[in-house]
Amino acid sequence: MLPTRSTNVASRVGRSFLAFFRIMRANPLTFAGFILVTIILVLAALVALVPSLIIPYGATQDTGAHEVAPTLFRWPPSLAHPFGTDQANIDLFSAVLRALPLDLAIGIGIAGIALVAGGILGLIAGFWDQPGTPGGAVSVVILRTTDVFLAFPSLVLALAIVASIGRGIWAAILAILITWWPYYVRLVRGETLAVKHLPYVTAARAAGVRETRILTRHILRNVLEPVIVYFTLDIGTVLVTFSTISFIGAGIPWPGPTPEWGSMMSFYQGNYPLEQFWWFITFPAIAIFVTALAFSLLGDGLRDVLDPRTRRALAESSSASTLPQEAPPTAATPTTPEQEEEAEEADES
Amino acid sequence: MTTPVLSVENLSVDYEVGAGVFHAVSDISLVIPPGRVVGIVGETGCGKSTLAQAIPRLLPEPPARIRSGKVIFQGTDLVPVPKAKLPMVRGTGIGMIFQEPLNSLNPAFRIYDQIAEAVQMRHWREDGILPSFHPGPAPFDYSRRPITMPSTADVLSRPVMPGTAKDVMAARRVRTRTDLRDEVLDYLRLVRINDPETILSLYPHELSGGMRQRIMIAMALSAKPALLIADEPTSALDVTIQAQVLTLMKELIDEVSASILYISHDLGVVAETADDLGVMYAGRLVEFGPVAEIFQTPRHPYTKSLLRSIPTRYKSDWPMPTIPGSVPNLSQLPAGCRFHPRCSLARPVCTQEPPPALRVIETTVGATTSHHAACHYAEEVPGLP
Structure with missing residues (x-):
């Protein structure tokens, strides 16, 4: 009986879901990272879409803290204010939560743009690197440009750029972007160089595959794996860097309408003693730490999921493996066309 | 007198590296008539593989350089053909089987994807979606409809251009996914793989060396090349698997009746497979x-x-x-x-x-x-x- 297309797709999705959870179970830290990232993303989406649902107080809303004790601002953590309130009686729980979508978008956005831009340049520089050809010249230009950027510590360079083009969120984002892409160029170029001389690339070439298709299909797929892992690890790094820039006071001003973890920490650290008002700085710091940690944990385990070799091994670690054996050459069994519909799944991929 | 599928005339290939110029292939002339199996034997480092890779111009140039000579494939000299046009000669024109079956399949793709790519590329060339040239009389014809195509020389002198949108639509109508899958299965059966449906969804690392070499052979044949170059297809395998693959090759040579350049360091292997022998x-x-x-x-x-x-x-x-x-x-x-x-x-x-x-x-x-x-x-x- 022919399976219909919809059940086929559904069963495939179900199977890959099951495989994914098997892999996650085999690797508890990755699973923790996955859960954390999921929570963070859901929270960020909720905060961005329906803020009233989870954020108790708005940006300038009276927290009512002074009504409990009229003279006491800077209310320490309590049930009403889990993270306490600051000197202006702003609810820190609300502020930290409201900063989540922005910080996340900055982390993923900057790392993502750097990944795409640096990745494309890295592929080009790695694949067409023959000296004396137009491609080789392009490759040299790309690589020497990255050298210029890599000569400075990226944080120092970003600070210098922010200092020269002015404060503000866009200046900070631009500054990080400018310093971030060369790392991806280097990484992708190195991977491309390693892959492009492998026999399967020559085999693809011998099969008549065009150079651009070799690059975008055969090489890209094999380069992707370490790059995506690096990307997830990098989200945390970008976040920390952005917070550092904010911390120094160049990013988003705080107190102000938009909270940002780094600028919050910067402001409180500069104006209020940590021993006395420990909750001011601790909770934004924990937010940065947890977000960076979540993506790092996930990224660490993603390698195993992305590699077909370890993926199947992990997925089948609990069930018995049924690999086909080497067939004797004479025992060819011509199968009738009616029997061919068994393994439809390969058709879809 | 039929025109030869391939005639190599006074071909010389050098490797120019820091240590000097290595004359890997000097002044070789060779003719492969249609349907004939030509074997090449020699010691390690005598230029066999260089010759094999120089014919479809697969050598990285530089360091390799074709110093002189002609490689006339179906009436067209491949040596002056610009690099961008070489892909249309490879695969459907000159197919290749490599020495290392363990690394010659892309580890990131399923077996189905890899063979389907070769089959689909031939389809696209037959339908004019990709530029191509006449692959000569199809050595082992699975095709379901007659196809007319321009000659090699015609296409190689034409600018590289894909077919028109009309061609693309026509081709999409004719060939469906099921057809493609059936064809892939046909080729897996051709190389005597039991249970090809299961193999389709596996990754290369899940197969043994002999199986992978069979997949490579299936891939090369699925493009229906006019000339097949087998560069030591059995050397990297252990002896029993070698015998199996060799038996397969011999059976295929009889069935497919393609023109084959069979390169080996083993005189016994060549004696069993080849019609003509070059040392x-x-x-x-x-x-x-x-x-x-x-x-x-x-x-x-x-x-x-x-x-x-x-x-x-x-x-x-x-x-x-x-x-x-x-x-x-x-x-x-x-x-x-x-x-x-x-x-x-x-x-x-x-x-x-x-x-x-x-x-x-x-x-x-x-x-x-x-x-x-x-x-x-x-x-x-x-x-x-």
């Missing part, structure tokens, strides 16, 4: 002729010594005969005949004058290919021990 030494073709003829009456001292060194169960001469000395460095080749330092027939003229490139020697009656040897004293070779 290479230090980048030169030293002898060429029908297999039976060469095995019976070798006309070059090198071939003679090679044949003498094959161990057999019945020979009792011990120690086993070997060829004294070793292969010369390809950057500092000896003057005159390249084999003279190791040759028992060598005379003063051999150290100065290179032997005539492949002069014809009278053959036994009935041979289809004439027997050539590059030796000053070819007539004396049969008299050697």
Whole structure:
């Protein structure tokens, strides 16, 4: 009986879901990272879409803290204010939560743009690197440009750029972007160089595959794996860097309408003693730490999921493996066309 | 007289590296008529693989450089063809099977994807979506409808352009996914793979070396090449699998009746598969002729010594005969005949004058290919021990 297309797709999705959870179970830290990232993303989406649902107080809303004790601002953590309130009686729980979508978008956005831009340049520089050809010249230009950027510590360079083009969120984002892409160029170029001389690339070439298709299909797929892992690890790094820039006071001003973890920490650290008002700085710091940690944990385990070799091994670690054996050459069994519909799944991929 | 599928004329290939110029292939001429299997044997480093890769121009240039000569494939010289146009010759024109089955399949894709890519590329070329040239009489025809195509020379002189949108739509209508999958399964069955449906969804690392080599053979055949170059397809496999793949190759050669260039370092393998045999030494073709003829009456001292060194169960001469000395460095080749330092027939003229490139020697009656040897004293070779 022919399976219909919809059940086929559904069963495939179900199977890959099951495989994914098997892999996650085999690797508890990755699973923790996955859960954390999921929570963070859901929270960020909720905060961005329906803020009233989870954020108790708005940006300038009276927290009512002074009504409990009229003279006491800077209310320490309590049930009403889990993270306490600051000197202006702003609810820190609300502020930290409201900063989540922005910080996340900055982390993923900057790392993502750097990944795409640096990745494309890295592929080009790695694949067409023959000296004396137009491609080789392009490759040299790309690589020497990255050298210029890599000569400075990226944080120092970003600070210098922010200092020269002015404060503000866009200046900070631009500054990080400018310093971030060369790392991806280097990484992708190195991977491309390693892959492009492998026999399967020559085999693809011998099969008549065009150079651009070799690059975008055969090489890209094999380069992707370490790059995506690096990307997830990098989200945390970008976040920390952005917070550092904010911390120094160049990013988003705080107190102000938009909270940002780094600028919050910067402001409180500069104006209020940590021993006395420990909750001011601790909770934004924990937010940065947890977000960076979540993506790092996930990224660490993603390698195993992305590699077909370890993926199947992990997925089948609990069930018995049924690999086909080497067939004797004479025992060819011509199968009738009616029997061919068994393994439809390969058709879809 | 049919035109040959491939004729190599005075081909010389150098490697220009820091240490100097290595003459990997020097002045080789070779003709492969349609439907004939030509074997090339030689020691490691004699230029066999360079020759194999130079024909579809797969060598990285630089460091490799085709110094001179022509590679005429179906009436078109491939040497001056610009790099961007070479893909349309490869695959459907000249197919290749490589030595390392373990690394020649992309680890990131399923078997289905890899064979389907080859099949689909042929479809696109047949339908005019991708630029192509006439692949000649299809050696093993699975096609479901007749297809007319322009000639090689026509297409190679045309700018690289995909087909029109109309062609694309027409092709999409004709071929469906199920057709493609059926065709992939056909080729898996052709290379005697049991249970091809299961194999389709596996990754290369889940298969054994022999299976992978079969997949490689299926991929090469699925493009229906006019010429198949097999570069030591059995060398990297262990002996039992080697025998299986060799049996498969022999059966396929009979079935497919394609023109094949079979490269090996194993005289026994070539004796079983090839119709004609070329013997290479230090980048030169030293002898060429029908297999039976060469095995019976070798006309070059090198071939003679090679044949003498094959161990057999019945020979009792011990120690086993070997060829004294070793292969010369390809950057500092000896003057005159390249084999003279190791040759028992060598005379003063051999150290100065290179032997005539492949002069014809009278053959036994009935041979289809004439027997050539590059030796000053070819007539004396049969008299050697």
